[in-house]
Amino acid sequence: MTSDWTGSAIALLEADGNRSADTHLHVFPLPAEWGIDLYLKDESVHPTGSLKHRLARSLILYGLVNGRIHEGTTLVEASSGSTAVSEAYFARMLGLPFVTVVPRSTSQEKIDLIEFYGGRCHFVDSGAAMYAEAERLASECGGHYLDQFTYAERATDWRGNNNIAESVFSQLSRERHAIPSWIVVGAGTGGTSATFGRYVRYRCHDTRIAVVDPEGSAFYGGWRNGDPSFTTGTPSRIEGIGRPRVEPSFVPGVIDEMIPVPDAASVAAIQLLKQRTLHWAGGSTGTNLVGAFQLIARMLRAGERGSVVTLICDGGARYLDTYYSDDWVAAQEWDLAPHRARMEHFLATGEWVED
Template sequence: MTRIVDHSASREWVDNAVRLIDADAQRSADTHLLRYPLPAAWNVQLYLKDESTHITGSLKHRLARSLFLYSICNGWITENTTVVEASSGSTAVSEAYFARLLGLRFVAVMPRSTSPAKIALIETHGGRCHFVDDPAAMYTEAHRLAAEPDTHYMDQFTHAERATDWRGNNNIAESIFDQLTREESPIPTWVVVGAGTGGTSATIGRYIRYRRHATRLAVVDPENSAFIGGYESGSADFETDKPSRIEGIGRTRIEPSFVGQVIDRMIAVPDAASVAATRHTSTVLGKRVGGSTGTNMWGAFGLISDMISAGNHGSVVTVLCDGGERYADTYFDDSWVADQGMDLTGPTTVLENFLKTGEFAP
């Protein structure tokens, strides 16, 4: 007798889930590409891809959408699945949004020290927060929870680089290059991003090579992050013993989604410089930006200074990762900055001198 095992009944839910995610994307206009004011005499243009305009307020909205589509189409998420993620920040907020869109339960595993504001954001989108005392235990606890029946660990740090179609499909790289088409320098000299999972840098680096652009990719890394050490040494096991103070980027270990081979240059950025550039950029743009955007801008300013010094013209693009409203009690709070032992005087002087002269001397 022929034996048949049929699971096709679940396809109806899958088809509708993909439709709901696609419909959500269709209702959303692309994010803006802002032009940062630089002196015209420099013949260099600086742009920020403003990812804060996503409905969940950050670059991680793209990642969450891709992770859900990837997991659904792989058969890992079904109509009865509880989705688990190790995140206390923007990824958890965005994944909670998509879980609620699909009628799924969502659990974010995070340190007990996570700010009430972040917890509230996740819960606003229908997510549940599960706390651990040791931040390093987040991964292990997420795996433990996912061992329960009908539960899936999204694992952004492993799947970020493979969940996004880097060849196109309106990923962030394709969007940037499309929006630059009518600009003075449509093929940027540099794209500058930070690394949290490594997924964004992998997507942009692969896309640049796939389209055979002359653009180079620079990745900025905050204090206490392992990425630049692993990039320099070639070690995938490189680790640090302190967490990053710049939320959204920097990790104590090299994450599986980090693809160093597609990166042309890495730049270490002191945390005081990130915070000073965060405040500076917020003032210039007239809107608050997050700390990772400050890190990006510090790296971009250095590259622009190099271009000016070499007599080169062109454009540089970086990412406005999220809005600064989430960081009112940290990067924009003088007491918090002082408690962290940061002195913004030096970096602020560097920024002021750069805008006057084009020279960047940290």
Template sequence: MNALEILAAEERRGPAPRLHAFPLPAEWGVTLHLLDESVHPTGSLKHRTARAMFRHALRTGRIREGTTIVEATGGNAAVAEAYFARLLGLPFVAVMPRRSSPEKIERIEQYGGTCRLVHPPLAIYDEARRFAEECGGYYMDYLANGSRAVAAEGEDDVGRVLLDRVTPEWVVVGAGSGATSTAIGREIRRRGLDTQLAIADPENSAYFPGWALGVDDYATGMPPRIEGIGRPRMEAGFTPSLVDLVVPVPDAASVAGMRILQEVAGLRAGPSTGTALWAAFQLAAKMCRERRVGAIAMLICDDGALYENTYCSEAWLDGKGLNPLPWVDAFGRFLETAKLPLTSEHL
């Protein structure tokens, strides 16, 4: 079995993501659907993107037998790439900031990956490129190449998977590399749908101000605190022309969204899903004000169990200056009144 056949077999074996319903009041006439991408073997949406990137690199000759795969991240993307590298019998090296948590290092190493720790944090990109050249490997660079690979390998497109299941008024997603939002935006247009695409953006991320100002290379220079989405600069894989709205979301509201999702719907998810939930509720409140009915769809991006020692820890949240409790109350009031404050000034 060659490498592409191995990837195809892995995809066939994988569980189909379930479409969950968040229990909004029936009298609103607004429904909220969540496609659960945490069911993949490595527990996140990045699993699908990594598989597309390996397929694309194999088909374009960038990966061959024995090629060392290099990536510059310690997050879910690195975990997924380590998984696929091991599946194909390839060495994998994640270049990560020196202060990366032991849990992140362990997740990569459990799939046979090796972690190279560097300082300062922004040096990981140059170091990954340098190391790949030195060892004759391939720097995957999911930030630059994720959208391109997903577009080329359309059979593994989350936009197709979602829109085969539901035709919503809005789709709400976060943006990291931009691969997911671009894939969904392209699929909406390919189908000729009236569906609109909204991006939920955490604090310090460049996507909201860049989109609002029409500056495609906008940069904040400050790393977002919500893992998995948001960037200090607008990445090349993000396509503003496919986006109808970008919703800025307070970080504490993202954490509150995690809690509400579990308490009300019984679904565990990470903070990026909490970010999207806040934006989805903003859109639901708007639809209720305008007396419009219809569906909203979003993704469960990863499993909340991955964040037991961080976003699920009161001590960790205190250390980061994040207090989700006022936002939890705001979520609760929304489910009773269909009204949601736009900023912390209204809490």
């Protein structure tokens, strides 16, 4: 039996979903003669500013309906990024304490965002220690470990529930290519690619799913080798995507192609996006764009027409001191110029020239 508090909590989350589920679907300008349309699903307009708003709401709903979250339950996560920011927002909405385990190296900007929504940061010495410490904290206080990397793929109802896939296809219904040829996303937990992949199969759409992966991430190697235990031990420099291990929520069977993307190319792509559309975004959006451009070039070579959809994952304001800082980019020893030139050449000619 659902308690009065649980029913009220679910109603609050559902109301938020009703307000924010249909984010904008922008058109990226491509030459008309190509006969190909590129759409950007703008997840930066969510109340907490990122794609992770959907994930956080789903994770908390999942905990509620499974009887793991009750009035007064402390919510615990292992995240120093956008997921923790969004979870803190929802925890405050429900009047629940929220603690996230973060490495000591976490930037003050991220800590400030989490604390702005009433969350508390618990520090550990390394990223590898986050998971076990989050489990310990949740057990110690009788709380609930939200565990985005395990539950992301199962917390979202891919059949409906205003999920991101359903939203995209509804918005495309009046477009000239209403069923996209490709959907391009990154993987942080794997939840977004699982949602899209399952949805297109459930609806019997002739749409393929491409997952882009940054340098140092284990997802591409695990998918290519068919090895869910594949690791790199290297943290991603593109926030929100890429992991040093293949996470439990990553579902390789729903993915048609994976595309590794150099980090410098991701950053060059968000600069190009800002110049061409006035939308500015985080690095993971750039990773998405690089993958989308490559697939469009392939479609052009094959004489195909159609549409491609990708995501604006979060806004650029969070990255003024990193991806949009020339000094920070130089400190990473990234040369953006050749990647920018390759993308400019693609947009002028339709050709993607590999190194």
